[in-house]
Amino acid sequence: MASRQRCLSMDNLNPHIKELEYALRGPLVARSFQIQKELKEGVKKPFTQMIRANAGDCHAMGQVPITFIRQVLAMVIYPAFLDNPHFPDDAKERARTILDSCQGGSVGSYTNCSGLEIVRKQVAKFIELRDGVPADWQNVIVSAGASDAIRKVLRLFACDVDGQTSGVMIPIPQYPLYSATLTDFGLARINYYLDESKNWGLDVLELKRAITEGKKVCKPRAIVVINPGNPTGQVLSRQNIEEIIKFAYEENLFILADEVYQDNVYEDDCKFHSFKKVLTEMGEPYNTVELASFMSCSKGYMGECGFRAGYAEVINMCPKVKVMYLKGNSVMLCSSVIGQACLYSITNPPQKGEPSYESFQKEKNAILDSLKLRAKMVAKTFNSMEAITCNPTQGAMYAFPRIYLPPKAIEVAKSQGKEPDVFYAFELLEKTGICIVGGSGFGQQPGTYHFRTTILLQTDTFKTMLEKFTEFHTEFIKNYS
Amino acid sequence: MASRQRCLSMDNLNPHIKELEYALRGPLVARSFQIQKELKEGVKKPFTQMIRANAGDCHAMGQVPITFIRQVLAMVIYPAFLDNPHFPDDAKERARTILDSCQGGSVGSYTNCSGLEIVRKQVAKFIELRDGVPADWQNVIVSAGASDAIRKVLRLFACDVDGQTSGVMIPIPQYPLYSATLTDFGLARINYYLDESKNWGLDVLELKRAITEGKKVCKPRAIVVINPGNPTGQVLSRQNIEEIIKFAYEENLFILADEVYQDNVYEDDCKFHSFKKVLTEMGEPYNTVELASFMSCSKGYMGECGFRAGYAEVINMCPKVKVMYLKGNSVMLCSSVIGQACLYSITNPPQKGEPSYESFQKEKNAILDSLKLRAKMVAKTFNSMEAITCNPTQGAMYAFPRIYLPPKAIEVAKSQGKEPDVFYAFELLEKTGICIVGGSGFGQQPGTYHFRTTILLQTDTFKTMLEKFTEFHTEFIKNYS
Numbered sequence: 033m034a035s036r037q038r039c040l041s042m043d044n045l046n047p048h049i050k051e052l053e054y055a056l057r058g059p060l061v062a063r064s065f066q067i068q069k070e071l072k073e074g075v076k077k078p079f080t081q082m083i084r085a086n087a088g089d090c091h092a093m094g095q096v097p098i099t100f101i102r103q104v105l106a107m108v109i110y111p112a113f114l115d116n117p118h119f120p121d122d123a124k125e126r127a128r129t130i131l132d133s134c135q136g137g138s139v140g141s142y143t144n145c146s147g148l149e150i151v152r153k154q155v156a157k158f159i160e161l162r163d164g165v166p167a168d169w170q171n172v173i174v175s176a177g178a179s180d181a182i183r184k185v186l187r188l189f190a191c192d193v194d195g196q197t198s199g200v201m202i203p204i205p206q207y208p209l210y211s212a213t214l215t216d217f218g219l220a221r222i223n224y225y226l227d228e229s230k231n232w233g234l235d236v237l238e239l240k241r242a243i244t245e246g247k248k249v250c251k252p253r254a255i256v257v258i259n260p261g262n263p264t265g266q267v268l269s270r271q272n273i274e275e276i277i278k279f280a281y282e283e284n285l286f287i288l289a290d291e292v293y294q295d296n297v298y299e300d301d302c303k304f305h306s307f308k309k310v311l312t313e314m315g316e317p318y319n320t321v322e323l324a325s326f327m328s329c330s331k332g333y334m335g336e337c338g339f340r341a342g343y344a345e346v347i348n349m350c351p352k353v354k355v356m357y358l359k360g361n362s363v364m365l366c367s368s369v370i371g372q373a374c375l376y377s378i379t380n381p382p383q384k385g386e387p388s389y390e391s392f393q394k395e396k397n398a399i400l401d402s403l404k405l406r407a408k409m410v411a412k413t414f415n416s417m418e419a420i421t422c423n424p425t426q427g428a429m430y431a432f433p434r435i436y437l438p439p440k441a442i443e444v445a446k447s448q449g450k451e452p453d454v455f456y457a458f459e460l461l462e463k464t465g466i467c468i469v470g471g472s473g474f475g476q477q478p479g480t481y482h483f484r485t486t487i488l489l490q491t492d493t494f495k496t497m498l499e500k501f502t503e504f505h506t507e508f509i510k511n512y513s
Numbered sequence: 514m515a516s517r518q519r520c521l522s523m524d525n526l527n528p529h530i531k532e533l534e535y536a537l538r539g540p541l542v543a544r545s546f547q548i549q550k551e552l553k554e555g556v557k558k559p560f561t562q563m564i565r566a567n568a569g570d571c572h573a574m575g576q577v578p579i580t581f582i583r584q585v586l587a588m589v590i591y592p593a594f595l596d597n598p599h600f601p602d603d604a605k606e607r608a609r610t611i612l613d614s615c616q617g618g619s620v621g622s623y624t625n626c627s628g629l630e631i632v633r634k635q636v637a638k639f640i641e642l643r644d645g646v647p648a649d650w651q652n653v654i655v656s657a658g659a660s661d662a663i664r665k666v667l668r669l670f671a672c673d674v675d676g677q678t679s680g681v682m683i684p685i686p687q688y689p690l691y692s693a694t695l696t697d698f699g700l701a702r703i704n705y706y707l708d709e710s711k712n713w714g715l716d717v718l719e720l721k722r723a724i725t726e727g728k729k730v731c732k733p734r735a736i737v738v739i740n741p742g743n744p745t746g747q748v749l750s751r752q753n754i755e756e757i758i759k760f761a762y763e764e765n766l767f768i769l770a771d772e773v774y775q776d777n778v779y780e781d782d783c784k785f786h787s788f789k790k791v792l793t794e795m796g797e798p799y800n801t802v803e804l805a806s807f808m809s810c811s812k813g814y815m816g817e818c819g820f821r822a823g824y825a826e827v828i829n830m831c832p833k834v835k836v837m838y839l840k841g842n843s844v845m846l847c848s849s850v851i852g853q854a855c856l857y858s859i860t861n862p863p864q865k866g867e868p869s870y871e872s873f874q875k876e877k878n879a880i881l882d883s884l885k886l887r888a889k890m891v892a893k894t895f896n897s898m899e900a901i902t903c904n905p906t907q908g909a910m911y912a913f914p915r916i917y918l919p920p921k922a923i924e925v926a927k928s929q930g931k932e933p934d935v936f937y938a939f940e941l942l943e944k945t946g947i948c949i950v951g952g953s954g955f956g957q958q959p960g961t962y963h964f965r966t967t968i969l970l971q972t973d974t975f976k977t978m979l980e981k982f983t984e985f986h987t988e989f990i991k992n993y994s
Contacts, residue, residue: 038829040669040734040767040803041831041833042833042834042837044672048672049669049838054844057626087623089622090622092617094617095617097619097621102591105590106591109590109851110583110586110587135572135573136574136575138572138573138578140816140817140819140820141818141819177846179846187527188526191525191526191528193525212844216841216844253520286520286521322519338615338619338621338622338623338851339620339621340846340849348519349521350519350522352522353526356523356526359530360533363690363693364660364664366819366821368657368849369819370819370849370851371849
């Protein structure tokens with residue numbers, strides 16, 4: 033029987049799934065979990081615990097949940113607590129509003145596929161408050177995290193047009209969800225490079241170069257912009273955003289604005305500008321550009337990744353296409369109702385005069401201040417090392433330093449069949465227990481090497497990590513020089 | 514500007530999304546929500562409230578959540594309650610176990626893409642207990658409901674083989690997730706008809722007829738079986754399952770066993786047999802058949818749809834394919850951790866001797882007993898009406914009665930461009946406020962007409978519905994005869 037051909041084999045498996053790559057959950061991360069087990073089992077290592085700087089996972093790194101959010105969620109799950117004096121009235125009011133809008137008064141029932149009306153309306157208010165321009169709640173589609181929303185929009189483009197594959201422009205370096213999803217959907221990928229020498233800035237001349245190249249092999253139809261940047265940590269200026277919108281208008285591209293780090297801006301002279309706001313304020317003809325903007329409960333100060341909640345705001349979409357988009361989404365039913373409740377709490381935080389206001393602000397600011405401190409620390413430390421340069425982390429939760437690897441290290445890496453930056457990351461992992469992600473997982477200019485580290489470790493551990501890192505790096509460079 | 518061609522239009526939209534149909538969220542359901550709003554606004558109708566029998570949504574229909582499950586979930590969200598004397602120790606123990614296995618001790622962190630190890634291990638134990646045959650936790654993949662798991666398995670087949678489109682056999686009538694997903698992925702659909710005259714039985718001769726037809730236009734690679742049946746409510750006999758497994762073996766088909774209603778069996782001489790158990794017990798060569806079995810937290814006695822949790826158990830999959838399958842899933846990160854915690858609570862219920870055992874059993878049995886009562890009531894009532902026949906609801910949450918529509922009704926329906934059963938459903942909705950789903954949304958033998966009703970309304974309302982339904986139906990048949 034063993035020799036019988038299985039009906040699903042490597043020869044007849046969907047080739048897109050075979051091809052796709054996702055470095056954030058690749059062999060390095062797998063090895064890190066193996067090491068963690070080995071440590072538990074008492075295997076001797078040059079270190080006693082893993083230090084994870086590989087994932088944008090705030091709570092995993094010791095960040096404490098925001099009390100107000102968890103109070104609201106505890107009550108919607110267990111409504112008997114609505115009478116519990118332990119909980120403040122503003123949290124109770126949010127919980128009641130959510131329960132009243134659930135069918136049967138239970139978060140155990142399905143909602144509309146695009147989310148509860150009350151959540152969508154609250155998100156629209158949140159956007160209006162942020163941008164000072166109107167938002168229509170019917171343009172807000174609640175999703176199982178931003179990743180889910182991004183996939184559902186990209187999926188709309190998955191077809192040939194006039195005999196050409198549809199193409200999507202993505203930044204390099206990028207968050208690997210994009211490259212993997214394009215492969216999955218059979219979409220062509222058009223790389224545009226961020227300019228490391230200009231703090232990972234986005235240069236319109238580079239966009240023009242990239243699209244000209246792209247047009248030789250596909251039909252460019254959309255552009256992805258990540259702001260603040262992942263893995264690169266830059267925050268785009270308003271002028272830069274205007275240039276991108278003009279470019280999209282001229283080339284008739286749909287803009288996908290990944291704005292999940294909008295609350296994570298650390299440099300004093302940087303400010304988050306949403307594509308929606310800038311596009312609206314630019315007026316005609318640029319305010320007709322089709323745009324989907326993505327937000328998530330997983331980042332910011334709340335970091336509630338585990339709840340899988342986010343949304344897309346979709347504007348200027350052809351109404352008939354929108355009907356199809358919503359129909360396509362409806363097959364998968366709604367996203368987690370607790371996730372929706374989480375999104376509601378975040379977009380409807382305690383206001384001045386409400387009982388939780390002070391403590392909410394205090395918790396939120398403590399987290400953002402601490403991130404700011406680490407953001408400053410990270411570039412400073414890496415720039416003080418030999419053979420590393422690092423742009424400032426203006427926003428998001430990452431630094432993406434460049435490492436200048438000695439030719440001997442590159443040679444050894446290649447002899448092991450590894451990308452040089454992945455080889456570096458493996459060495460770091462085995463010697464220090466620090467887990468980062470090699471730059472090749474995100475893309476980089478050929479011949480350059482980087483890695484991504486988060487700034488999410490709590491400050492003391494983060495300091496320890498930077499010390500151990502410095503020691504390792506100095507040793508590594510010395511050994512291979 | 515108005516005349517400018519949008520970059521995403523009906524002409525260049527992914528055609529699969531244009532084509533796909535999903536009756537469970539179509540115009541009828543949209544109209545029902547509109548009517549609900551009109552009622553709130555005071556618009557006069559021949560009824561004062563909507564009666565929803567269209568969705569398998571237990572809590573929406575007034576079913577009360579199981580206390581134990583919600584206690585566990587409240588504590589994992591709000592760990593301060595681990596010290597609250599209100600909660601029983603067994604619920605606390607479950608909550609602690611879940612929190613201990615979360616990174617950073619918070620359900621706000623990401624888990625492994627296939628779910629927390631502790632949840633997968635608990636599910637494997639639950640399967641072993643159910644089937645009496647071994648289950649490997651590494652074959653359990655936690656998902657955002659069964660729909661998510663089903664899509665991820667079907668996606669593996671989305672490619673041509675030897676120049677032929679891959680095909681999947683699905684029952685007719687079927688749950689429309691399947692037809693919609695096949696369209697979405699460009700997979701060919703091979704219909705096999707359930708035999709209404711034999712209580713929606715599954716006849717192997719019909720499978721052979723269907724696959725022979727299918728082979729003329731595609732490469733059949735998988736078969737979907739829904740047991741207990743949705744929308745048809747039948748429970749397959751062990752012998753029938755053995756026949757299907759033999760057929761799958763002979764034709765080298767991958768089996769997708771949709772077993773989300775495994776706890777919903779009402780007739781005394783019916784028993785749920787999992788495909789996994791039957792296949793294993795059949796021994797060689799049948800125990801090598803590739804199988805994915807799906808389960809959900811949304812159905813059964815718990816009905817926690819809003820948490821979006823479920824799993825696939827995948828056996829006999831080629832190990833290399835499995836690596837690809839897991840890699841493909843990993844791009845979407847993990848499913849909701851609260852959903853995972855819900856799955857954990859359901860697969861690890863209070864045991865004899867634990868403090869919540871009695872109350873848990875009482876709540877669970879009350880729900881299942883009440884469903885059983887309504888299951889008996891539904892077929893009896895419909896069979897007492899003129900021009901309707903209805904097979905018994907042996908399991909699941911639905912009846913799928915056949916309506917013998919007068920030719921005049923069919924004529925009027927067609928003149929309005931509606932399917933006759935959809936016309937019937939619209940008339941019922943507008944006249945009585947009862948919302949069901951027309952049979953054409955699930956598929957039916959050409960020239961026959963059906964509808965699906967749930968049995969989820971609480972017993973008093975359910976009785977009222979059946980009375981109003983009888984009245985409407987008598988009137989309808991009279992008017993069109």
